[in-house]
Amino acid sequence: MPVYNLYMGCSVPANYPNYEAAMMKVAEALGMEFEYMPDVACCGSPNLRAIDYFGWLVVNGRTLAIAEKNGHDILTPCNGCFGSLKDVQHHLKHDSEDRARVNKELRKHDLEFKGTIKVRHLVEAIYTDIGPDEIRRKITKPLDGVGIAIHYGCHLLRPADVTEFKPEMLEELVRATGAKVVEYPLWKQCCGATILPVNEPLAIRLARDKIRSMKEAGAEYATVVCPACGNQLDLQQLGLKESYGEVYDLPVLLYPQILALALGIGEDAVGLRMNRVAADSILGHLKG
Amino acid sequence: MAESKQTSGKPMTLVDPIDMSLLDAKFRDDIKSMPDGEELSACFACSTCTAACPIANQWTYKPHQLIRMILLGMREEVLSGKEIWECLTCFQCQERCPQKVRITDIFFDCKNLAAESGKVPEKVLAIAKELIDKGQLYVVTSDWEREDLGLEAAVPGLSTDGIRAILKETRTGRLVKGGE
Structure with missing residues (x-):
């Protein structure tokens, strides 16, 4: 059974325990062992990278060094954490000067960054280590071909030379549940989350454009794999009635919620009621 | 031939000269x-x-x-x-x-x-302060929601000491101190 160092970050446990619960259930059903990492907290987000590049390197270098101690890959369900860890790992592997500077700080705490493990996003690990075929074998309640639009999130996809993630991975994982993947024009566009602190109306307009694009392409549901993207597409959707006079009523599910339901896990166990736009109609699309 | 609407002033395509x-x-x-x-x-x-x-x-x-x-x-x-x-x-x-x-x-x-040089938007500086004070951007408040879902009320393994100690010594710490 593959074992992973689970790095939750701060947003999933605080804002999306339904994401956390669903991924733990999925891991159990698929035979993946997630071990919560000790002594870690927040990755700092792109905001920390913006104001304090070196601090961001040390914070994330420390997390990576702690994970290296037991040799298991580090896994996170958050695109923000994934982007930070993956980018810092990439930078420290290629810049020996910064690596020496970071390790000088880490040695004060008996830690050293060596770059010996991989940084994994939850969905990449499910795709690579379990795979769509094995998932199909385990599914007991497949979806009935209902159309789902995927929002990948920028920091999962780009920069591609750093993230090493391919959109097809999540596409195949959604199809493995029996759902249809709905293509839509703005599939690559950002959800806007990063600029909420500096330009909230613009951030909301980006989320709205995205939701609209999904809906116009015929999506009945949307799926995300990041708490920040979830916030933008699900929670912010409720505010669009007031700001834009528009109601989209597009339920947004975290991918492990969809997978868990198809694996026969109950809706309460994956916190379906916590989704902001009511998502329980998806239960009517489960066969078997 | 259609007349150009712009008959006087500098053409729209030009920007102000740069002061070398x-x-x-x-x-x-x-x-x-x-x-x-x-x-x-x-x-x-x-x-x-x-x-x-x-x-x-x-x-x-x-x-x-x-x-x-x-x-x-x-x-x-x-x-x-x-x-x-x-x-x-x-x-x-x-x-x-x-x-x-x-x-x-x-x-x-x-x-x-x-x-x-200290030029950081106010709300981004507030994020820096959160990282120094709390060591994370989001803190679990509804722990009963976690328990309802079968998760531990407190996030297993969470410790904010490391990140706070690091950032106090780097630019984040200096920015927050300067902003106070």
């Missing part, structure tokens, strides 16, 4: 020496980055212009503008650059230079 004495040639060297800044000079101003940017239409200076301004040495205009802070960090510009200029990464470098 205000240019800072060291600016481009600063950026080139920062993480992922090496390819800066490879920019040939094709503006593919601007075409890829979902919010360039909101900006006075577009991504390809900002890169040109860095090369020219317009330090003040770039580092004091709103553009670098409104960058979505979606990496669409960088991904499509035919010259492999790491545009988004370079805007991160610009933000670091602005931060070094």
Whole structure:
């Protein structure tokens, strides 16, 4: 059974325990062992990278060094954490000067960054280590071909030379549940989350454009794999009635919620009621 | 033949002349020496980055212009503008650059230079303060929700001591102290 160092970050446990619960259930059903990492907290987000590049390197270098101690890959369900860890790992592997500077700080705490493990996003690990075929074998309640639009999130996809993630991975994982993947024009566009602190109306307009694009392409549901993207597409959707006079009523599910339901896990166990736009109609699309 | 609407004044396509004495040639060297800044000079101003940017239409200076301004040495205009802070960090510009200029990464470098001279938007500074005070951006408040879902009320393994100790000693700590 593959074992992973689970790095939750701060947003999933605080804002999306339904994401956390669903991924733990999925891991159990698929035979993946997630071990919560000790002594870690927040990755700092792109905001920390913006104001304090070196601090961001040390914070994330420390997390990576702690994970290296037991040799298991580090896994996170958050695109923000994934982007930070993956980018810092990439930078420290290629810049020996910064690596020496970071390790000088880490040695004060008996830690050293060596770059010996991989940084994994939850969905990449499910795709690579379990795979769509094995998932199909385990599914007991497949979806009935209902159309789902995927929002990948920028920091999962780009920069591609750093993230090493391919959109097809999540596409195949959604199809493995029996759902249809709905293509839509703005599939690559950002959800806007990063600029909420500096330009909230613009951030909301980006989320709205995205939701609209999904809906116009015929999506009945949307799926995300990041708490920040979830916030933008699900929670912010409720505010669009007031700001834009528009109601989209597009339920947004975290991918492990969809997978868990198809694996026969109950809706309460994956916190379906916590989704902001009511998502329980998806239960009517489960066969078997 | 249709008459041109613009009969007097400077053509729309021209910008104000640049005052050469205000240019800072060291600016481009600063950026080139920062993480992922090496390819800066490879920019040939094709503006593919601007075409890829979902919010360039909101900006006075577009991504390809900002890169040109860095090369020219317009330090003040770039580092004091709103553009670098409104960058979505979606990496669409960088991904499509035919010259492999790491545009988004370079805007991160610009933000670091602005931060070094204390120029950080108020709400971003508030985020820095959260990281110093609490060690995380979001704190679990509804622990009963976690328990309802079969999760431990407190996040297993969570400890904010490490991140807080690190950031107190780096620029984050200095910014927060200076802002108080």
